[in-house]
Amino acid sequence: MGPSSPLAAARISKPSWRDPRLLVGILLVFLSVAGVVALLGSADRTTQVYAAREDIAVGQLVTPENLSIVKVRLDDVESGYVTVEGGLSAGKVALQRVARNQLLPRDSLGTADALNRKPVAISMEEELPSQAAPGARVDVWVAMRGTGTAYEDPQLLLPGAEIAQIAHGSTTLGASKTTTVLVLVTDAQMPKLLGAQANKARVSVVWNPSGLTS
Template sequence: MVRRPERSERGALRLDPRLVIGILLVAGSTTGVWALVSGLDDSVEAYALRETATPGTRIEAGDLVVESVRLGATVDRYLVPGEVPDRGLVVTRTVERGELVPDSAVDDVDRSGLASVVVPTRGALPTGLGPGSTVDVWAARELERGAYEPPAVLVANAEVAAIQEPEGMVDSGGVSVELLIPRDKVAALLEGLTAGDSIDLVPARATGR
């Protein structure tokens, strides 16, 4: 009588060695690619500003956000975590929101030679005016009621530091604009504001930085 093979013998699975070798080759290839990509990733962490900052603004670590970027050999030119002292740093030129902070745009002390003056406006501001914008401050002295001298530029290329909207339930007559101007122009501008001169802000012609 012929003996039939047992069920367990018929169902036994034979593992093809070629399949095992193929799996090992794929796994090795995947690991190699991952290691190569990881080795090529030269991303570093650098600081970017949460909001636009103008010259004379003191910034601290809380005003910054960490970005992972590829800077290559230029990494030493930007502010990175660990380089902001507890007392903060002073911005020496306008740095836009989301922009990486160059080392050249900050200093330990304010050396800008600029002063901040708030100028009330008589009407609507020019479209697109905001922090970092530059304006020429035009002034016309009142000769008599309703009559003014020809207007002239009192301060050229003043930088807008902030725009202050009216607060409270009562409209105070318009927004006020905080300007950064050379210290030697402060007296003339304050004199014009006190005398009630007609003062207007006109967007300055764009200049490259």
């Protein structure tokens, strides 16, 4: 069979636009390009939001100096966070603790009169475990002063109170180390704790790993 035979000519002829194989190949190319474009577009759908530059305590005034700007992809949960586009309202305080590098939730901001918990300082000489850090929960026990130098049996006064801050120091003469724990107390709980402190009761703070408040 020579090179000019009809069969050889059919093998080397150019494919027609109506050739199904050619149409399928073109379709696959278009789908591949569209997939890459969609992937790149999806990866770029990020939003600029605020994050805490350092720990922000309850009641602390929140300003741009407290915050950094990060680009993240939030999708359906974007409405729950403070975005750069939406802006940061002036005069807002933290209603809940925001840890360092945590995104700033909208619900964490409010006015000072919306605070339902306030920090109260409790001084103690006992060491707390390392897990009892700001944001952790502790139980506050109170032993009222009895007759002479004795104290009554301790009673659980504040179960599951949140730690706002911890400061370490020493007594006036430097003879012993002290720890000051700021715990968040509601207005309803405030009179009992302040009354115990005013009557020189022995107040102890115990780490509550369960976090239960009742």
